[in-house]
Amino acid sequence: MRNFEKDFYFHKSIFVGSTVTVKQNSVSDQQQINSNTFVKFLPEGGNLVPGVVNREAFRAVGPNGTGTIIKGIVKDENNKIVAEIKTEHLGMGSFLLKPEPNRSYHSMVTTLHGEIKDIPIPLSSPNDLALLCDNSDANYLKISLASRKSAYPVVIIAQSNGLIFYAVQDQLSNGALTGIIPKRRLPTGIVQLTVFSINNQPLAERLVFINNDGLNIGIKTDKLAYTLDDKVKISIDVSDYNFKPAIGSFSISVTNKSLLPFNDDTEETIFSNLLLTSDLKGFVAEPSYYFADTTNLRRANLDLLMLTQGWRRFDWKKTIANSFTKLSFEPEKDLKVSGTVIGLDGTPIKAAQVTIVSITGSPLFLTTSTNDLGHFEFSKLDFIDSAKFVVRAVYLPNKNKVKVILDGDEQFENRYGIGNTLSPDSISSTALEKSYSKREADTGWNVKNSPMLKEIVIKGKTMKAQNSANLNGAGNADAVIGGERLKKYRTLAEGIIYNLPSGFGESHGAFYSTRGAGSVQVVLDGIYADQSELYRLNPADVESVEIIKAGSLAYVYGEKGNGGLFIVTTKQRKSGDAPSKNVPAPNTVIFT
Known part of the structure; x- marks a missing residue:
């Protein structure tokens, strides 16, 4: 945002109410x-x-x-x-x-x-073009162009959110041109209408609001007035812009107007925010007023808003000339991973190749080299939600005889100060006092005397071997074969063959990857083992087999994961025993 003027900044006012009475200005002060x-x-x-x-x-x-x-x-x-x-x-x-x-x-x-x-x-140049738009019709947008110049061609373009939805070339005759644009060709929301010369010079421009998707909602009760504890029956009728029945999902809320008085017109809804206020400059008063109904009066007032607070999103002359503001601030990213590569004797390693790979979340594969101090950094990373990574370093003279040490968590400074105190004029102090009293009453309930819900037991869980040595985390594999499924086979290898996922094959007793290079690596209770162990083990003694294909999940195992892995967890392992320390190697770090 800082690359452009302040109009591109996002502003949002949040009003905080208080039960403290605020002194109102006197009439003379207000005048x-x-x-x-x-x-x-x-x-x-x-x-x-x-x-x-x-x-x-x-x-x-x-x-x-x-x-x-x-x-x-x-x-x-x-x-x-x-x-x-x-x-x-x-x-x-x-x-x-x-x-x-x-x-x-x-x-x-x-x-x-x-x-x-x-x-x-002030007046414009006599050679300029006057643009008049009539947005009162429900189906068509009427356009009139006028100029003192007798005849010349023009191009009319209607665009919204950077996409062109309508374009036409026409000719002014005797200094005038009239036409219509079908509203069904335009999207709901603010549409930017621009008139260009044949040489792509902008001549006139304005914003119009198109409402093709508005709904008409009618609410009718079975009585004009109700007494205490009366049953209220409400009929809701919803129709589209053409007053045809509409199907949708709706919500309703009921409030006490005496405690929480409010004006529907002043409230900002999702509809008014996304389609109106977010595209206009400055504060828009009563945004929901323009969508309460589709009468001619509200439509005319909405057009006044377009004429006054409507702003031009693009400078067409710069756009046509392909001239844009040079970015002074690059896009900020949220994540940085850095650390140091050292030898087994603690000496920093220069020019070591460091790779980071994501094994969960968004795909990522980046490579860099360490500097003279053995330090490396992966910056400008951007991930949604949580993710797990593997960082691996390789130094060719010593191969894997290096160690990766990640830097500690970075502390971020709060750069946002305290804003101005907001006036609670639109907040009902009575409602706030009632809310505060209710909260105090709720905290006074005796929990022991309250009715308790019975325990709810959820059956079923993700298959995870309790003692799995999977470096990606138990169950974090491309496929998991449970012990209950394996025990009906004569050998573990036979059970794997009949449950083998795509991407693997078996030939003459050897398992291989169809997408990787080399045979499948077996990891037995955290220790690298030969494939012959699969024919030796009794399936009844196996808790699970986690199958990892060649790819991001196998990257943590280095070269041994090139052909995929079968991670076998037996039932003989005692709970709490740690996996073998030879997996992973010191040159590999896993973190979330």
Whole structure:
């Protein structure tokens, strides 16, 4: 995010309530605070073109960042009134204006508290293009282009989240062009509409909101009023955008409005966050208001929001020229693995080859070399959830006669400070007091006198040999053959043959890997053994056989795992005995 301007930063306000009464501002204080109002005029499409009809949007904002009410007029340089203006929703509004060339215009607005402001309205170049969009129709988006230039070709592109969903080339005739775009061709959410010249120069641009997937939810009760302990019957009717029955999964919650009063319009939902507020600059007041229903009024107010708080996600001129900001900050990763390779005498080993392989989680295989101090580092690693790794070092002059020592856990500093204290104006102190009292009451229950649930026994578990010497962890193998399945065979080798997974073969009494190089290595109770042991062992004496194919799980065993492994755990091993120390070698480390 730091590679770009602050608009790319993610901001989220979390309100923390308190039962402490907050002193409210007096009326005189409130009038003083709201006396300074900021008004900004925003021409649709980015241009206010002389000689043609334009739509001019505006937004009035108080010092607290919320919309406020204004009204006024627009005059030309001769004080002739050419338009009247007033806010329509949350400080936003719009009006039509056909400015004359070589004239200046200004607005005289009056705020809610009687403040009068004189604000100039600048004009664009006469050669610019005016863009008008009508989003009132449920099925089509109507577009009108106007220019003082008589005829020239244009390209219209509609894109969302970096993907182009609609593109068309057309010609302005007598300085005008009208057309429609079927909304079924566009995705639900904010769509960026851009008009280009035939030379790929952006001429006009604006955002529109498309709502193809909205649901109409109707709730009806069997009574108008209920008494205490009455049974409430609710009928819910859900239809799609075209008022046809909709199938879906829904949830419902019931609250006491006297204890927790709230306004549905001010709440932010998953729908409003993903499709609206996350794509707009600044604070969006009452985001859920625009999706409460699909009436023409709410649709028009949502279009006002697009005209005022809508922002352009791309600088098209830089994009077309393939000119992008050079990244000053590389992507940050969460995991770093480092350590030192030493000889058996403790001397740091220079130029040793170190490899890290993931045996669980996302696949990973990286190689590096140690520096003069025998130190190595794998940085910029990124993993989801937990993962297990194997780090192995090889120094050709001494082969495996080296040891790997990993560095300790890195301590991370908390870089986030304490934010500003938030006003609990929208929090009900009564509800907080009730919640606090309920928590105190809950902690006062006598657990001994409370009814206890009976014990629930879950039968069935993952097959894991209790004393397995598997270096990846008991049961962490490509296949596991349990002792109950093996005891019906004459020899252990026969039991393995009849339960052998893909990737292995058997020929003339020898097991081999079809994907690796070499024969299968047998590990018997933590000790490397010959395959002949498979024909000697009684299957009734075997607890399990864990089969590991040549790959990431076999990497921890080094060269001996190239052809895969059969890890045999017998029932004779006593619980608690440690596996043989010759597995793994000192040059291999396993960690999670």
